[in-house]
Amino acid sequence: MDAAYAILALPLLGTAILLFGGRRTGDPASGWIATAMAVGSFVATVVVWASLLGHSAASRTVHKGLFTWIPVGSLHVSFGLQLDPLSLTWALFSSGVGSLITLYSIGYMKGDSSYGRFFFYMNLFLFSMLVLVLADSYLFSFVGWEGVGYCSYGLIGFWFERNSAAVAAKKAFVTNRIGDFGFMIALFMMFGHFHSFNYSTVLAPLASGRLTLAGATATGLALMLFLGAVGKSAQIPLYMWLPDAMEGPTPVSALIHAATMVTAGVYLVARSAPILHFSPSAQWVVASIGAATALLAATIACGQDDIKRVLAYSTISQLGYMFLGEGSGDYGAGIFHTVMHAFFKALLFLGAGAVIHALHDEQDMKKMGGLWKYLPVSSWTFLAGFLALSAIPPFDGFWSKDAILAAAWHKSPALWAVGVVTAALTAYYMSRQFVLVFGGKARWVDRAAEHGAAGHEAGGHAGGRPHEAPPVMTVPLVILAVGSTVGWLMNAPFAGLNFLERWLAPVFPARIAPSFAVATGTKWAIGTVATAFAILGLVAGLSAWRRTAERPALEPAVLAHAWYIDETVSAAASGPLARLASGVSFGVDAGLVDGLVNGVGRLAAQSGRQLRRFQTGYVRNYALGIGIGAAAILAYLATRMGG
Amino acid sequence: MTVPGAWYLVLAAVLFGIGATGLLVRRNVLVMFMCIELMLNAVNLTFVTFARLLDDIGGQASVFFVLVVAAAEVVVGLAIIVAMFRRRAAATADEIHILKG
């Protein structure tokens, strides 16, 4: 099982090579190094997974110690790995999808002046992500958690010359840190309570029933952890950074901001299931935030024109589904959806990247259209991703979303209703996107003729007609499309094909995640209704946007501006809040605090100026003063003695 | 016959008064300097008188201190005065007020 070390060591090695030699290896060697490390890491993960399969279901948790990190008194933090079904699930799809996207980037980033830096960040990201999921303690996971946040910062701001990219990068980091505040408070509470951060110390006794948690403690812990998840996974109210994160290169959006990093929050909640178990109210919060986010983001996605922003809001919405599933108590469903989403959302982003690449950095869907015949591979694969996301049977999304909706129904019909409406909206905005990009008339011709020169994002293609991306980019598309089409077979709810569910079962024992039985009839009804809604949305989208790209009535400004929420927050931050801070900084600190100090100095100087008048320079004045003083002292002594 | 101790004290007081008055009213630095010496010696006289009256050697010891200090003062003071006379012909105390605040 020493392959476990290789999972982390290889991306770390790649990071080191590219950090110190990235400028020398250059284009495309840097990309191939990074890809080789990612693929090697994936292979190592598969090896570990295979060996875990050899264990009995109950003993599929293996610890690998590394070294002692922080030893202070009762706080003893070690770095170590915990290989169990949950962490392996994440490690498998992160390294797998990560490998494909790194491969894709070799073509996509071709010609960029900072080619080495990009792949340095890609490898560092993969390393951090794997640390996050494979760590054996909350604190070590937090190390990876912050690491992916930093990589996200570096990659969103990859084209730092653009102010918008630089601002988006900072916004992402700051918003994530608001969530991290919750994570850290949770860590402190854990320390105060369990004197440990280890999953095996904190969670195992709770899961096995040897310990229970008081409701208030469990709620506090769970909500603080969930605040961390909300930041990382872009849920209400901390979702605003993710659409802006689309400033980064498209492979980054695919890997970090769709498939892997943003699902870290889902992982954290799944990992903390034993804590959530003791707090029904926290479960309600998770489910409600998830459902609300799913709906809100889906409405916004309907009004966006930027091809990547639609997908970004869609990601927020789908993450909401995952939390809805987890909050409803069916962690398996949430994780199933996470894995499926990794396939089809990575596929959609990479497909969008291929389109952007072909159109020389055009991202406005209103200026696309009719690309079906020019980009055959991209079109077909995008179609697969579109149908999977829209939850059309038998594609991936249908099965995982169905499982979540069943759980939501069990939790509360209201949550289920929100989920179904969101499903219809999802199908609507995706079909809108699909026909705007690939169907209808070409609206890009003029532009291509005008701006023949290649954009800097894709590098050296001459102008003219869009053409299909090179094989290094289309191969990942095809693989992901296959995954989006048949990936659901890993957890099909019939014929004993529910591999994923059985694989995860040891992590979520019935004690903490009670299984619930939904009657077969209800199940069919739920699936049918959801599919009907999805098809409804699909038909609406197709019929509305097939012929025209301009339907202002369907794109109210309030949706294009995302309900003005971001604008309001930004205005508050740069307006009243900035004025307040400015007042504190220059009024209170420079004026009051420093003014008091300088005031003491001025007081001394002023009193000196007044007192110097007594220094006339005339000796007789001084002598007189001495005389009067002496007389006064004498008089005083005389009266004292006389009295 | 012995002179009563009070006479010495009265003499010392008169001397001190002359010195103090001189210091306050005269402008000539040298004269002012002599007035200070007069005052110091008036004090010395008082010390000696009381030493005798109270039969305490401490008073006489103090006189020695005063004498030494006065000698040192004369040295430094005269040097300053001489240096001053070199710079300006007729120096009165009022002309020297560069230490005015």
Place this chain on the structure above:
Amino acid sequence: MGSVGTVGSVAASTLGFPILTVIVFLPLGGAILTALVPASDDGLARRVGLLAAVAEVGFVAYLLVAFKPVAGFQFVSQQPWIGSFGIAWKVGVDGISLFLVAVSALLFLVAMAGPPLRGSARAFMTWMLLLEAACIGAFLSMDLFLFFVMFEVTLVPAYFLVAGWGGPRRNYAAMKFFIYTFAGSAFFFVALLSLVFLTAPAHHGHATFDLITLTRLAGGLPHADQVLIFAGFAVGFAVKAPLVPFHSWLPDAYTEASTGGSMVLAGVMFALGGYGILRLGVFILPRGASDLAPVLLTLAVVGITYGAVVTIMQRDLKRLVAYSAIVSVAFVVLGEFAFSAQGVAGGVLQMVNESLTIGALFYMVGVVAERRGALRFSELGGIQKSAPILAAVFLAVVLSAVGLPGLNGFVSEFLVLAGTFVTHRWWAVVATTAIITGVIYFLWAYQRVFHGPARAANAAVREMSWGEIAAVAPLLAGIAFLGVYPAPLLDRLTPSVDHLLAHVQSADPAAHVPRISGGALSYSVPADQNVDSGLQTPAGAGATAAPVGAGAPAGAGSGAASSASAVPAAPSGGTR
């Protein structure tokens, strides 16, 4: 040697060779030698000065290796000095001072070798070495008079370093710094003399300035006296650190000083405050310290939040970095007065980290200033395009400053906050907002300097030279090493910290000091501070089955009882 087997006991490693005396006098000798070099030969003066600094690092490295990870002072050497007043030359090192000495020696070397010098190298090297001798002397002092002398002597070279090599307002800044700190020291001095004279009757009528003897005697003072004397100490050190609201000399001094001056001012001298309050304040007067801890904790939390707000709005890169130091120093104080092993160890570690990080930050600010002249944000931007290595190194240092895990800043920040949380929960919660605000001001600053389109002179900024990279490399190495593997440092630090806390606990049983023991589960968090009594063992499952339940007194709400019984059996018997 007044070593009783209690607080401040002298661990039995007395070398025949007085290495600590050498460590204090070596820079002093270097300063004298440098001053004797003819003024015309600046190159020679520079070489002599650097040689002294390198030799100092060598001796300190030996000290690090030879140091044994146990509590108490080591390598103590003692010579009578002014015997009739009970003043002696007495130096010793323990886990708390060891790494401050080490990081000071390193930072002084970098500050002397790294930044290019304008003006006389001879004078600069002389003042720097003098300052080094005084700072390290203060860290090593085991005699309060000696400490006071060293503490005050630092002001002289610091004044000349600011006034001689600084920016346009250097005279104002230097004078303000000097007077302000001196005024603070007046409180310290009065408190020190009161302590010495009030304890004299208990010491056969002889005054003594010996740290350990005073520590033993001070417990016998009336409670009110202890509090007052501690307050005097606290004011002096709060100005030096500085703690809000005594900070207003800081932005001027740190901003106006030259690069090397800022590095040692912000990187070493602040630690005199943080170290002094712990070694003199908490160590000698634990009752005063525990009485006034809420005040200091509150000031620290105010410093963290208020300092952050003020930092965010700064318009000049160097001034922003200077203000950020207020927040970092507040973390030191927060940890120290949390009175938990994690908090105090974190506070001390925070000083070491702060030295590395803010030293490197000021160095990098100097590198930028040298290329661009101006440091106002309005005149900077987009530098990463023409100087990617400069940008990368700067980013690494910034990430250390914002506490990214894997770099040094996180370890100490986390220890401080976790240690504070177990004893003073709400203070810790408010202080944790620093992880948000820190990112705002540092990344915003980074963005305004390195990101965005490069205009005018920013488009052609010279890349970092190999020499500059080599100068900052030791600091970067320290930043990375202490982030990934701080265990060697913490192993040497914690015995001394445990010892100190045992002392505080024994002096004031009411103080909220978590119990000390070797076991992994040893906290006795008082009931009113506990998260809640949520750890219950379900009936039938059996308490022994719960690994967490074993040592956690939090269960069954027995907090108060366990707090009372928490007087440690640690080696602190006959302190009073």
